[in-house]
Amino acid sequence: MPNSVETIRIAILGASGYTGAELVRLLSRHPAARIAALTAERQAGRPLTEVFPHLGHLGLPDLVKIDQVDWSGIDFVFCALPHGTTQEIIAALPHALRVVDLSADFRLADPALYAEWYGHEHRAVELQTQAVYGLTELNRRAVRDARLVANPGCYPTATLLPLLPLLLDGLVEAEDIIVDAKSGVSGAGRDAKQQNLFTEVSEGMHAYGVGRHRHMPEMEQELSLAAGRPVTMAFTPHLIPMNRGEFITTYVRLAGARTADDLRAALAERYRNEPFIRVLPAGTVPHTRHVRGSNEVHVSVFRDRLPGRAIVLSVLDNLVKGASGQAVQNMNVMHGLIETMGLEQAPLFP
Template structure:
């Protein structure tokens, strides 16, 4: 690493949300990050400490509205605004800026598919065509050259990282992929919603988006590219009573006489030099607590009792590897920095 690093002037749009807070937390200790602007429409004018007291010790600029930003003072933008609100804002930004968008607005390559799943026409189609899907471990070359990176969703990240190599190598069939996923409540965002109140979520769990969750076309898009043909999957997400973390259980049909051990060996070889991907040994079950607060993903493979099938388990922190951590990982690649910069923190345990 060079003795001195040029600082990158950064704006975080939507800094009052959970992903915004995680970006501030990690970028505050990033050697190349100079946090210049934090926006929050409803909290504009407030110091960050009023919104996130745990970050009050940091010397950060006060929150402002997007239309108050002097873009000539910014090099890089993280956009953490809600889905559907991002397209027109990003389209209006100076073309000199490089951007990682954490919403779903630019993840789908096909505008018609976006309209079908999000209920309205895409408002920045040309920009959508320019966007690069930022699953870093599989698209570094595209991310490196991109001006706009669409950061993957949390469920797609935890699902695709173990599945894509298996499809690319022909180790599993592309049909009959079944994904059972569970996420902490922070995945639903910070806005007050009745279904996310403590009494609604504690001491129980429930499924949501059954049969029609918006992450389905995103996952099918990437799985189809890996398989070389259309892939339709079964996916059911569940909300569980914890703050953060995500556990994905995927049931797959083996191809060509392969075994669960073959899948595990292939994943271990594929990710041997990946700093954020750990493939666990035979019989080791991943735990969400073992990745909490980190940019890690832990993966394990088990044989199924059903002949010719295997079970793939993966865990991430939905706010870090599933959102802000992966966004910083993408920024590092885009700017030619060391990919792990600012992301070296170990998981929090217990």
């Protein structure tokens, strides 16, 4: 870390959820970060060790309500609040604060599209125009200068990182994209829900949000920008009985005489110098267990037995690269730090 870089005093809003806890875990080892405030409305007044015993040894501040935070002691904010609750809170923050928002509240550039998919009008339209979509590897320059970064969702991160370069290079047809997505149960959040009970999810799997999942407009927005024209995709998510991890299978139609090898070579070249993206050797299938606990994304490309088609596989940890790890990566870019700072940990195995 350069000697001129000062410690960043950080507030985590929504620290009692899974992504909040993951932010604490990652930032506790970040050499430029000091966690100065932790909020959790329902858990306010409790020490962190009572909510997350595995983080109790860090000596961090007790949980408080958002209106109890002394903003004069904060430099940077991570907002890990539920969708729909973030807009007015961020709008009320001191303007000098830079923010990474992990909710979906600022990901959609069109407020009308947000209202259509989230069921209410956007409550901070002026702020929405300032938000930058934080897919770090593909939007680094805009992230660097942003005041507010909308951290992408986990499904979009795993889907878009391999798919956007292929569209940008004209290697696949934008009119024929099919995504089969699978996520661990932590992707549904920490709130108690009957459908997420152990007996409801173990020893089986099921689809949800079929035909209309809230990540669809986010992905189509970015795909359309890459293709230069409107793109509509097929997307079906599934819940699988594991704590964390995400596996995306994307079926694409090749453009012209392109081959699956061309796609793999293009991705390998695009991500050659990216520390968190690994394009695997030909014939290698990615595994969610090989990225668990890390900020890595593993990608592979296979030839489909149907002529003119290819299959793109990608995996990540939905709580790290799919949420909190990418958020820390964006903070590093925004502060001109080494991008891997605080994110160097190898995947957990087994």
